[in-house]
Amino acid sequence: MSNERDVPLVIHDFHDLLSLLLRVRFPEADTMPYWSFLKLRNNILHNCDMVLLFLFEQYKLLPYRMDIHVVLNELRHDTLNVKKACGKEGSSIWRPGRRRNIKHLKALYEEMRLAAVLLCQGSNPELMDDVARAL
Amino acid sequence: MPRRKKIEPGTNDKAVAGMRDSALEFLMAQYRDALQYTNELKRAIASFSGELPPDSRYRYASMTVGEAVVNFLDRVEKPHSIRQLISELESGGCTFGVIKSRDEIVRKAVMAFVRQNKLVWLDKEKTIVARPSWNAKKI
Numbered sequence: 001m002s003n004e005r006d007v008p009l010v011i012h013d014f015h016d017l018l019s020l021l022l023r024v025r026f027p028e029a030d031t032m033p034y035w036s037f038l039k040l041r042n043n044i045l046h047n048c049d050m051v052l053l054f055l056f057e058q059y060k061l062l063p064y065r066m067d068i069h070v071v072l073n074e075l076r077h078d079t080l081n082v083k084k085a086c087g088k089e090g091s092s093i094w095r096p097g098r099r100r101n102i103k104h105l106k107a108l109y110e111e112m113r114l115a116a117v118l119l120c121q122g123s124n125p126e127l128m129d130d131v132a133r134a135l
Numbered sequence: 136m137p138r139r140k141k142i143e144p145g146t147n148d149k150a151v152a153g154m155r156d157s158a159l160e161f162l163m164a165q166y167r168d169a170l171q172y173t174n175e176l177k178r179a180i181a182s183f184s185g186e187l188p189p190d191s192r193y194r195y196a197s198m199t200v201g202e203a204v205v206n207f208l209d210r211v212e213k214p215h216s217i218r219q220l221i222s223e224l225e226s227g228g229c230t231f232g233v234i235k236s237r238d239e240i241v242r243k244a245v246m247a248f249v250r251q252n253k254l255v256w257l258d259k260e261k262t263i264v265a266r267p268s269w270n271a272k273k274i
Contacts, residue, residue, distance in 0.1 A: 067202035074247035114243040117235050122199035126173070128232035 011054040012061075014124045014131060020050045021134040030103040037100040041086050044109065047135060048083045051075065051116065058119075068122050075115035082108045109135075195227035200244035203229050204264065205253060214257050214265035217241055 011017050022043040032040070055076050062068045085105045113135045120131045180197060187194045189210060195203040207223055208215065215223070221237045231237050245264050248254040257263040 067199045067205075070201055070247050070251045070253065071199065071244075074243075074250065077250075111243070114235060114239055115247070117232060118200060118240060118243055118247070121230055121232075121240070122202075125230035125232075128230070129234045132232060132234040 009053060011050065011057055014120055014127045017050060017054045018127065018130055018134050022046050024109065024135065026102060026106045026109070030106075031099040031101050034100050037102065040102075044082065044086055044105075048079050048086075048112075051079045051112070055079070062123075065122075068119070071115065071119045071122060075112065075119055078108065078112040078115045082112050191228075192226070193228040195224055195229040198229070200224065200229060200240055201248045201253075203227065204241070204245060205248065205266070208254070208264065208266050212269070214263050214269075216262050217245070217264065218262075220245075220264065 011020065024040065024043050024047060026040070027036075055072055058068075058072055062072070082105070085108050113132060116135055117128050117132050120128045186206075195206070198206065203224055204220055207220070207227075217238065221241050224241065225231075225237070231240055242261075245254055245256075249256060252267055254264055255267045257265050
């Protein structure tokens with residue numbers, strides 16, 4: 001019997017990616033309560049995983065365009081940086097009233113968003129704003 | 136006062152649903168036609184080899200931002216600031232969205248190409264861009 005979870009998720013193009021992304025909105029302040037941060041972090045990690053899956057397909061589809069490759073590498077670099085920044089946890093995260101500083105993560109996520117917009121500009125310029133909004 | 140005709144329950148809902156369906160169908164048809172037309176245009180453009188002349192208003196329309204910057208710098212063989220690059224790309228029909236600023240997009244593209252040693256920053260403030268292959272004399 002085949003299970004739906006056995007089928008690997010393949011993201012062919014920006015249309016597929018857009019349908020899978022979760023909206024991430026950082027607060028204006030540089031810190032936020034830990035509980036809210038954990039919710040936000042789930043969405044960020046989900047988006048990072050989707051972007052990495054998408055990149056995996058793009059490397060196979062566009063092996064001959066050097067200019068696109070530069071942007072693919074940049075997006076991969078930025079996405080891995082965001083994942084790394086999300087993963088750092090202190091041992092006392094459950095202390096009541098604890099707030100998480102998100103300034104660094106916000107900047108890294110913005111870099112990832114920009115790299116995604118740049119990649120979209122090369123292949124699907126009509127979706128640039130949609131990608132910026134969806135991420 | 137004239138009596139109002141009794142409307143059967145559900146009749147109005149059906150009319151609204153019908154209008155909604157026909158409007159959506161019309162929009163979908165337009166969208167599909169636009170997609171088909173875009174793809175046809177892309178295929179037709181790809182069938183031409185070579186680039187547009189340097190004074191064309193659409194010389195960067197089908198290029199990525201980084202590629203357009205490299206292309207421009209190779210042509211003029213002179214370092215340029217980010218501002219100058221933005222105005223050059225704008226005049227060449229490069230596509231920018233409306234959510235992210237032009238400065239952010241161009242700076243990011245240049246940074247990606249700098250990381251791959253295809254471009255270099257000439258100053259500490261990271262405002263002037265050049266090609267790494269240029270020797271000191273040219274700069």
